[in-house]
Amino acid sequence: MTWDLKSDRPLYTQLIEQIELKIFSGTYPPGSRLPSVRDMAQEASVNPNTMQRALAKLEEDGLIITHRTSGRSVTEDKEMIKNSKSKLARDQISEFIEKMQMLGFEKQETLILITEMLEEIKK
């Protein structure tokens, strides 16, 4: 359970992203209970207030549910989790394509480049 936090962006936004990833990847399965705010904050070496802020946003999005005095849990709605994950993936892809286009690489070129790099990695 590693938390990879950099200083180039607000911590709470990075926390949101990484908790999302833990949910999408199954590290935090649907319906499972989350550690307490204080515990998660300590795990990520972050102030409880900052973790609280990230969790509040995730609840607003419906990914996690808060039980006022007895902790939080991941939503049981697997369909919703799946959709959120797909949307994030699509966003990543179009953002990537856009950046490559700004760099002057056409869609076809981009595809060739990424294929080549994947081949190299395989070795």
Next chain:
Amino acid sequence: MTWDLKSDRPLYTQLIEQIELKIFSGTYPPGSRLPSVRDMAQEASVNPNTMQRALAKLEEDGLIITHRTSGRSVTEDKEMIKNSKSKLARDQISEFIEKMQMLGFEKQETLILITEMLEEIKK
């Protein structure tokens, strides 16, 4: 000459990226003179200090050259520009692949997804 600035990251880092893009794409050709700090700042609706900060970093990287009292220009070293561009492209790609992997998509899946999305866009 549009400047697309958001508030989710420090402005000066976004300025660096966008000026790089203008150099890589030929909007600012090799050896060409750049507008003054003040002009560029006004163009981007940003404080001159902030633009100055971005330009200082680009000079540090060698992409632009400062003539103390008579303005700035893009480096004439086309090879260096080309290499910087390639490096940026490779970084974008590996960063993208990494993100997709964290989302649980294997390299092959990622390739399929991106191909599909490119097909859709073509329509």
Next chain:
DNA sequence: ATCATTGTATTAGTCACTTAATACAGTGGT
């Protein structure tokens, strides 16, 4: 020679983010 323009530097103030130290009310197990 004059003068607008250049990059650069300094100082001060504002704002968002983050930390720190508490405090409180409700819950659940003992």
Next chain:
DNA sequence: ACCACTGTATTAAGTGACTAATACAATGAT
């Protein structure tokens, strides 16, 4: 009934990014 734990709220302080308003020395055109 007690008590540790839960999420939540508040206040104060510190930090980095950004803006604003200047100032200065050097250049280049006139």
